[in-house]
Amino acid sequence: xxxxxxxxxxxxxxxxxxxxxxxxxxxxxxxxxxxxxxxxxxxxxxxxxxxxxxxxxxxxxxxxxxxxxxxxxxxxxxxxxxxxxxxxxxxxxxxxxxxxxxxxxxxxxxxxxxxxxxxxxxxxxxxxxxxxxxxxxxxxxxxxxxx
Amino acid sequence: xxxxxxxxxxxxxxxxxxxxxxxxxxxxxxxxxxxxxxxxxxxxxxxxxxxxxxxxxxxxxxxxxxxxxxxxxxxxxxxxxxxxxxxxxxxxxxxxxxxxxxxxxxxxxxxxxxxxxxxxxxxxxxxxxxxxxxxxxxxxxxxxxxxxxxxxxxxxxxxxxxxxxxx
Amino acid sequence: xxxxxxxxxxxxxxxxxxxxxxxxxxxxxxxxxxxxxxxxxxxxxxxxxxxxxxxxxxxxxxxxxxxxxxxxxxxxxxxxxxxxxxxxxxxxxxxxxxxxxxxxxxxxxxxxxxxxxxxxxxxxxxxxxxxxxxxxxxxxxxxxxxxxxxxxxxxxxxxxxxxxxxxxxxxxxxxxxxxxxxxxxxxxxxxxxxxxxxxxxxxxxxxxxxxxxxxxxxxxxxxxxxxxxxxxxxxxxxxxxxxxxxxxxxxxxxxxxxxxxxxxxxxxxxxxxxxxxxxxxxxxxxxxxxxxxxxxxxxxxxxxxxxxxxxxxxxxxxxxxxxxxxxxxxxxxxxxxxxxxxxxxxxxxxxxxxxxxxxxxxxxxxxxxxxxxxxxxxxxxxxxxxxxxxxxxxxxxxxxxxxxxxxxxxxxxxxxxxxxxxxxxxxxxxxxxxxxxxxxxxxxxxxxxxxxxxxxxxxxxxxxxxxxxxxxxxxxxxxxxxxxxxxxxxxxxxxxxxxxxxxxxxxxxxxxxxxxxxxxxxxxxxxxxxxxxxxxxxxxxxxxxxxxxxxxxxxxxxxxxxxxxxxxxxxxxxxxxxxxxxxxxxxxxxxxxxxxxxxxxxxxxxxxxxxxxxxxxxxxxxxxxxxxx
Numbered sequence: 030x031x032x033x034x035x036x037x038x039x040x041x042x043x044x045x046x047x048x049x050x051x052x053x054x055x056x057x058x059x060x061x062x063x064x065x066x067x068x069x070x071x072x073x074x075x076x077x078x079x080x081x082x083x084x085x086x087x088x089x090x091x092x093x094x095x096x097x098x099x100x101x102x103x104x105x106x107x108x109x110x111x112x113x114x115x116x117x118x119x120x121x122x123x124x125x126x127x128x129x130x131x132x133x134x135x136x137x138x139x140x141x142x143x144x145x146x147x148x149x150x151x152x153x154x155x156x157x158x159x160x161x162x163x164x165x166x167x168x169x170x171x172x173x174x175x176x
Numbered sequence: 177x178x179x180x181x182x183x184x185x186x187x188x189x190x191x192x193x194x195x196x197x198x199x200x201x202x203x204x205x206x207x208x209x210x211x212x213x214x215x216x217x218x219x220x221x222x223x224x225x226x227x228x229x230x231x232x233x234x235x236x237x238x239x240x241x242x243x244x245x246x247x248x249x250x251x252x253x254x255x256x257x258x259x260x261x262x263x264x265x266x267x268x269x270x271x272x273x274x275x276x277x278x279x280x281x282x283x284x285x286x287x288x289x290x291x292x293x294x295x296x297x298x299x300x301x302x303x304x305x306x307x308x309x310x311x312x313x314x315x316x317x318x319x320x321x322x323x324x325x326x327x328x329x330x331x332x333x334x335x336x337x338x339x340x341x342x343x
Numbered sequence: 344x345x346x347x348x349x350x351x352x353x354x355x356x357x358x359x360x361x362x363x364x365x366x367x368x369x370x371x372x373x374x375x376x377x378x379x380x381x382x383x384x385x386x387x388x389x390x391x392x393x394x395x396x397x398x399x400x401x402x403x404x405x406x407x408x409x410x411x412x413x414x415x416x417x418x419x420x421x422x423x424x425x426x427x428x429x430x431x432x433x434x435x436x437x438x439x440x441x442x443x444x445x446x447x448x449x450x451x452x453x454x455x456x457x458x459x460x461x462x463x464x465x466x467x468x469x470x471x472x473x474x475x476x477x478x479x480x481x482x483x484x485x486x487x488x489x490x491x492x493x494x495x496x497x498x499x500x501x502x503x504x505x506x507x508x509x510x511x512x513x514x515x516x517x518x519x520x521x522x523x524x525x526x527x528x529x530x531x532x533x534x535x536x537x538x539x540x541x542x543x544x545x546x547x548x549x550x551x552x553x554x555x556x557x558x559x560x561x562x563x564x565x566x567x568x569x570x571x572x573x574x575x576x577x578x579x580x581x582x583x584x585x586x587x588x589x590x591x592x593x594x595x596x597x598x599x600x601x602x603x604x605x606x607x608x609x610x611x612x613x614x615x616x617x618x619x620x621x622x623x624x625x626x627x628x629x630x631x632x633x634x635x636x637x638x639x640x641x642x643x644x645x646x647x648x649x650x651x652x653x654x655x656x657x658x659x660x661x662x663x664x665x666x667x668x669x670x671x672x673x674x675x676x677x678x679x680x681x682x683x684x685x686x687x688x689x690x691x692x693x694x695x696x697x698x699x700x701x702x703x704x705x706x707x708x709x710x711x712x713x714x715x716x717x718x719x720x721x722x723x724x725x726x727x728x729x730x731x732x733x734x735x736x737x738x739x740x741x742x743x744x745x746x747x748x749x750x751x752x753x754x755x756x757x758x759x760x761x762x763x764x765x766x767x768x769x770x771x772x773x774x775x776x777x778x779x780x781x782x783x784x785x786x787x788x789x790x791x792x793x794x795x796x797x798x799x800x801x802x803x804x805x806x807x808x809x810x811x812x813x814x815x816x817x818x819x820x821x822x823x824x825x826x827x828x829x830x831x832x833x834x835x836x837x838x839x840x841x842x843x844x845x846x847x848x849x850x851x852x853x854x855x856x857x858x859x860x861x862x863x864x865x866x867x868x869x870x871x872x873x874x875x876x877x878x879x880x881x882x883x884x885x886x887x888x889x890x891x892x893x894x895x896x897x898x899x900x901x902x903x904x905x906x907x908x909x910x911x912x913x914x915x916x917x918x919x920x921x922x923x924x925x926x927x928x929x930x931x932x933x934x935x936x937x938x939x940x941x942x943x944x945x946x947x948x949x950x951x952x953x954x955x956x957x958x959x960x961x962x963x964x965x966x967x968x969x970x971x972x
Contacts, residue, residue, distance in 0.1 A: 054193055054202055062189035069181045078180040081291040083221065086184050088282040090210075092275050093191040098951050099271035100195070105246060106203045112238065113191055113207065116214050119230075126303075127221045127295055132311050135223050135303055139312075142233050143323045147330035149238050153245045154337040160249050168947050175945030270952045277959040284966035 083124035090117035104156050104166045108149065115145050179220050187213035204242050211235040221295075223303040345385040346405045346424045349432055350471040352381040357465035364457030372447030375460035379443050379467055383436035390429045401426055401834055404477055404541075418538065423477035427835040430674060430828070431474035431606055434681050438598045439467045441800035445689050446590040448796035449696060453588075459499060463594070466492035470599050474606060478539045479528045482607075486524070486571070489600045490517050496595060497587040506586040513580040520570015520577050527563025530556060531614075544613040554618065561614050561621035565628075568604025572658045574632045579894055581655055585647040589692030592647060597654050597688050598681035605658065605677055608665040612836050616668060626666025626747075630758040633659030637765035641772065642887040645702050646691045649773050653728070654684060656762060660743050663759055669746030670836035671829035675815045676739035678828075682811055683727035683736060686804040690721040693793040693801070694777060701785065704773065709782035713790040716798050718778050723805040725774050729767045730855040735811035737852075742817060745847050760854050767858030775866040 072082070094117060097110030119138045126134025160166055190210040197203045215230040285291075301307050312320050356378030360371055367374060393401045402425035411418045422428075443463060450459050469492055473485030491514075498510030532538055534556045535546040546552060568574070573581040584596050595601070608615055608625060615622045633656045640652035657680050664673035695702055697714050711718050727736040740763060747756040784790065792798075815828035865872050877884050886892075 054197055054206070058189045058193040058206070061192055062185045065185035065188050066181055069185060077294060078220075079292050080295060081286045081288075082180070082184075083217070084291065085283075085286055086188070086217075088279065089188060090191055091282075092279050093188070093195055095278065095955050096271050096275050097191075097195050099274070099948060099955065100268065102948075103200055105200050105242060106194075106197075109194065109203055109207050109239075109242060112234075113194065113210065116211065116234070119226075120214060120217060123218055123221045123223050123226060126223070127298065128290070130296065130298065130302070132302065132307050133315070135226055135308060136311055136316050138223075138226055139229060139308065140319060140323060142229060144326065146233060146238055147327055149241060150334050151330050151337070153241060154334045157245060157248065158337055166249065171947065172945030175943050271955075274952060274955040274959055277963065278955065281959055281963035281966050284963075285969075 080124050080128045084121050087117045087121040087124070090114075090120070102167050102169055104159075104168050105153075107168060108152055108156070112145060112149065115141060179216060183213040183216040183220075186210075187217070200246055201243070204239055204246065207242075208235050208239050211239065221303075222298050225303060225305045225308050345389050346403075346422055346475070347407060348385040349382045349389070349436070350422075350468050350475060352378045352385065353464040353467040353471065357461050357468055360457050360461035360464060364461055367457055369456065371457035371460045372443070372450075375464045376440060376443035376447065378464055379436055379440040382467065382471065383433065383440050386429065386432040386436055389424055390433060393424065393426075393429060398830075398834055410480070415536070416538070418478065418480050420481060421477035421539070422475040422481075423540070424475070425835050426832045427606075427610065427674070428475055430678065430832065432471060434678050435467065435470050435474065435599050438681050438685050438804070439463075439470075439594060441803055442590050442594045442598075442685060442689070445593075445692075445797050445800040446588075448794050449590055449692055450588060455499070459496075459588070462492055462495050462499070463590075466496065466595060466600070470603070473603055477541065479531070480538055482540075483525070483528065486567070486603065487521065489595075489603065490514060490521070490571070493517075493584070493595055493600055496591040497584045499587055499591065503586065509580070509583040509586040513584050516577050516580040517570040520567045522566075523563045523570075524567025527560045527565075527567070530560040530563060534560070540610065544611075547613050547617050552617070557614060557618040558621045561611070561618040562624060564607060564611065564614075565604075565621065565625055568607050568625075568662075569628065570604075572601050572604030572662070573655045574604070574628050574659060574662065575635060578632065578636065578655050579897060582648050582651045582890075585645070585651050589647065589688060589695065592651070593685045593688035593692070596651065597684040601654060601658055602661070602677050602681070605661040605665060605673055608662070609670045609673055609836060612665075612668075612670045615665070616837070622666045622668060624666070626663050626752060626755055629659040629662025629664075629666055630755045630762075631659070632656065633663065633762040634758050634765070637762045637769065638887060639890055640769040641765060642884065643769075644704050646694065646704055646707070646773065646777065647688070647702055649704075649769060650684070650687055650691060653687075653766065653770070656766060657684065657728070659762070660740065660759065663755055664743040664746055667747055667750040667752055667755070669743065669750075671815065671832050672739070672742035672746050674832060674836075675742055675828055678814065679727065679735040679739040679808070679811045682804050683724045683808040686720060686724040686801055686808055687728065689797070689801050689804070690717055690724060693717040693797055694721075696793050696797070697790040698784065698788050701788065704776040706783050706785050706788075707777045708780045708784070709778070710790055711778040714792050716792055717801075720798070720801040720805045721774065721778070723808055725770050727808040729770050729859060730763060730851060732852060733812065735808050735814075738812040738816065741848050741851055742815065744851055745817070745844070748847055760851060763851055764854035764858040767855040768862045771859045771862035772866050775863065779867065780870075 091114050094110045094112075094114035097113065098107055101107050101110060119141055122134045122138050122141075126132065126138075156166065159171065163170060187210050190206045190213065194203045194206040194210070197206060211230060211234045215227050215235070218230060219227040353375075356375050360367060360374060364371060393403075402423065405422040405424065407420040407422065409417060409419045443460070446459070446463065450456055453459060466489060469485050469488030471485075473482055473489060476482035476485055494510045494514040497513055498507050500506045501510075528538070531543055534552055535543050537543060537546070547557065570577040581596060581601070585592055587596075615625065636652045636656035636659060640649050640656065643649045643652060657676070661673045661676050661680070664670070664676060694707065694710065694714065694717060697710070697717070698707065701707065723734075727734040730737045730740050744756060744759050744763070747759055813827075865876055
């Protein structure tokens with residue numbers, strides 16, 4: 030783990046490295062998506078998707094979100110990964126609602142959305158406050174409450 | 177079926193892309209793609225109201241909020257936009273292990289007979305705004321009211337939190 | 344009836360003086376003496392009212408309250424008022440009162456004056472508890488309490504290390520005996536199912552106890568008596584107990600506490616008569632102690648220690664009587680001995696007081712003219728203990744020796760006669776060295792007579808030492824009123840027919856006279872003959888002077904190993920093992936928590952890993968369970 034660093038000084042903007050461009054990213058995503066399409070086609074083999082497939086997709090998305098929470102250090106992106114996880118769960122709920130014919134599954138999804146909205150708002154307010162004081166959005170810097 | 181395959185792949189791809197994207201704004205945009213794909217998946221499952229709600233609330237409000245905050249904090253600042261790529265190995269290892277275990281565990285649920293059957297048909301109006309609204313105001317009235325209260329509390333809380341100290 | 348008042352009065356006195364002693368101040372002596380006087384009067388009144396009843400129904404039980412109930416066992420605070428208890432109670436309170444009065448003069452300069460009288464009252468209470476007890480619980484409570492009071496009073500001047508050591512020695516040595524006694528009580532309880540003395544007596548009379556069990560119990564109980572009454576081998580504490588103030592020696596170590604052992608045997612006469620072998624052991628030890636202590640007294644140079652060994656010897660005589668079944672004679676000698684031994688101790692105290700605290704016989708002499716009244720009372724006491732005809736000791740000692748002869752215990756009879764002769768010798772020696780001859784006083788000592796508050800009690804005791812013989816005149820003299828005490832005690836101890844003869848009386852008197860004459864010859868004129876005798880006896884003299892090295896033997900054989908064991912347990916076991924375990928547990932917890940606290944790293948992502956891992960494990964568990972079920 031990173032050692033607690035002092036508040037980072039803002040560096041010269043011209044030296045900023047914005048990382049790979051958006052176009053490149055979209056390209057990589059497209060390639061990856063194509064691969065996934067191929068895999069899914071094989072899995073489905075012309076049949077309609079079953080509940081298992083939806084839930085499986087939900088699981089994969091959830092795991093990706095969880096990994097994102099573990100691996101990303103920017104607080105905002107971390108939050109976005111949490112939203113990703115919530116969405117994955119929503120897919121599962123809707124799938125089960127369809128499977129069992131119960132509208133309650135979809136109602137729960139609605140509630141999840143509402144709560145997620147409230148949670149994001151409050152969380153972002155806190156992040157803003159933290160950023161005001163520490164001038165850093167790196168979660169590794171927030172390690173004051175330790176032994 | 178094609179809808180599922182297509183949009184499922186896009187959703188998965190956008191998620192993975194978000195995982196590796198260093199730029200926060202790009203990550204937000206990929207999240208939007210993901211949310212929209214999920215909305216379409218809702219539609220394929222017969223949840224029309226949720227399809228619309230997802231687009232309006234999630235993609236249209238929450239991610240916008242994210243982008244607002246990113247811009248508020250200064251989109252030109254490196255600390256906000258990017259992340260250093262140091263000391264990640266342990267996290268990768270631990271995360272990888274945890275992720276594998278999680279996936280394996282969850283996969284155990286997929287074998288059931290009912291899960292592999294064809295999805296049953298739905299009565300007309302299943303997932304429509306009318307049906308959801310009816311259950312919201314009958315069976316789920318209490319949670320509905322409580323979420324109203326929740327939103328109120330959240331609003332007040334945010335106001336208190338974000339108030340600037342008077343100098 | 345007033346029986347409850349008898350122990351209550353001194354108890355009240357003790358409580359008052361312990362709590363408010365400092366405020367009472369100089370009046371403490373009067374308060375304490377008054378308390379004991381009240382007890383004596385209550386005892387006397389109870390005795391008189393018991394006399395009005397026919398002899399068979401003079402036993403009453405006073406049940407104060409139920410103390411504890413353990414299933415079928417009911418333990419109550421029960422007092423028994425019967426002839427034996429009456430005799431003991433009146434002796435204790437009567438002599439005790441006189442000694443209290445004496446102490447007001449003797450201890451008048453002591454800074455802890457009120458506390459002394461608090462302890463004295465507490466002692467009288469404890470002794471009364473002991474003699475009035477109707478069950479073993481109360482008896483043992485009183486037994487232990489007198490031991491505690493003895494400890495407190497021997498070590499009253501605790502600034503003196505010798506006094507503190509003597510107090511410890513007394514308590515520990517008697518404790519050894521007490522352990523045996525406690526086991527004896529357990530044996531009796533196990534065999535009869537009761538702790539009540541009359542119930543136990545009834546069980547024995549109905550044949551509910553085997554000979555073996557009875558003998559075992561009797562011997563174990565006698566162990567307690569050996570400790571408390573300073574018989575062989577637990578006598579070593581009594582000479583050292585002379586470190587305490589002289590009134591303490593008079594009351595506790597002459598007249599009352601040390602007689603508790605004799606009382607115990609007499610109270611349990613049913614048991615000891617049934618277990619006759621135990622009785623033989625009692626008489627044997629009594630005889631051996633009587634002779635042994637008399638030998639040691641012959642070479643003592645400290646006035647109080649002579650009297651201490653004399654007490655041990657006379658107690659041996661009492662046990663001879665109790666052992667052969669002559670319980671009446673034992674109690675008779677107990678009472679007369681209380682009078683004349685207390686008198687002798689108080690007189691020794693008067694001598695010490697007049698000489699400024701001197702106790703060595705070598706530095707006394709010629710006090711006859713300087714302290715005439717002390718001399719007079721001492722002479723009476725000397726006559727009593729030596730067995731001068733018509734004094735009290737003459738009759739009581741004769742009763743004992745005669746009973747030994749009539750029970751056919753020839754060896755014990757001979758030993759007793761020899762011991763009586765030696766008694767006469769060492770008492771005459773003490774008398775002569777103290778009051779006769781050329782003064783050998785230290786520098787600057789001006790002996791003066793003691794104040795009346797000290798002389799008067801002694802005079803009263805002297806009077807009783809003379810007339811007490813009349814309590815139990817021997818039957819063969821065919822006088823009117825003979826055997827009064829024996830007849831009075833008969834409901835408790837049974838009737839005994841003493842077959843004494845004039846011949847025994849004459850033999851005893853001759854032996855005593857012989858002892859007196861020899862002592863006068865050696866010590867009377869001047870001390871040159873004493874030196875000659877000492878040289879003649881050479882190594883024997885050294886051996887006796889060193890008390891046969893018994894204390895040293897005990898120290899190396901018993902005390903040292905116990906000390907070693909104790910230091911091992913304290914140093915190794917307690918410090919390393921027990922403390923190590925306790926501290927080790929604490930250290931273990933501290934170290935464990937020290938390493939566990941590092942989990943709180945403060946990094947959110949570490950916590951997230953933990954959450955995710957835990958969630959994964961839980962999901963896996965439920966999936967597997969669902970899969971199997």
